[in-house]
Amino acid sequence: MTKMLEVVNLKTHFYTDKEIIPSVDGVSFTIDKGQTTAIVGESGCGKSVTSYSIMRLVDSPGKIVDGEVIFEGKDLTKISEKEMRSIRGNDISMIFQEPLSSLNPVVKIGKQLNETLILHQKLTKKMAKQRSIEMLNKVGLPRADKIYESYPHELSGGMRQRVMIAMALACSPKLLIADEPTTALDVTIQAQILKLMKGLRDDFDTSILLITHDLGVVAEIADKVIVMYSGQVVEEADVFSLFANPRHPYTKGLLNSTPHLDDEKDDLEPIKGNVPSPANRPTGCSFHPRCPYVKAICRQESPNLTSLGDSNKVRCWLYEENQEELFYAENIGR
């Protein structure tokens, strides 16, 4: 598989008067060409900050303090702002949860699409219009010519998200970052949008980085899954093994609390407690206060992200090779 983008030991911290918040704390993963990589976790786990860091859109008081984001041989954390702007328009696009906030309310849809194309693709006005209507058709909007002449508020949420996808894909990006793209939509529309994204990914060979808290969405579209907890990766797995054989207790908890995957809805078990702020991360394994499998060592020492023979990884003492310490902790150290 060809690597499209590689995140290496990324650290993004927020600086307040009182504390430093390591929202993204040493995150590494790769996104392969034509594949969908999903980052999952509850809100506050660092998923969005990771995606904003890749785009270099983290605002003050946030700052990328360490690590690399390698895209086509360049480290995006080091290039000039001018170069980054051109990558943002042409090579990596982003769509968000609420399209209304990313569309200009007083400019017609067609004009907004044209502007993107003229700016980044250097098309003439006439060519831009043609391409805009073509894109609106591609994302399955009926009467694309009419949508072209509409203002954002005249469209439904689902239609606006299609417009955003059209806009994001207009410049044929190599990577599309989608942050909770279907969260604001009802279930039927959500399914349509996911199907559309899948189809476009296959047609354009675009890689997708999908940020979501919803494992139902992951099951629908992802190839690889990165589970984040309190600013760190706790599990990485291909989508089939993640669902068939979740390893990390946090992943198991997420699966047990996901209604989409269960026919019998009444045996849902939400994970008790809340995600700790990365500024006040518990000692040892940051999941330990919520973990049903917690051992003495978990409270004291932080586990490493360990490879499991296959391409999957997990950060949990239950899987560390050094079982002696675990044995010590279980039997003597308590």
Ligand code: SF4
């Ligand atoms: Fe639970 Fe310990 Fe594994 Fe953390 S390291 S997830 S506390 S078993």
Ligand code: MG
């Ligand atoms: Mg978010």
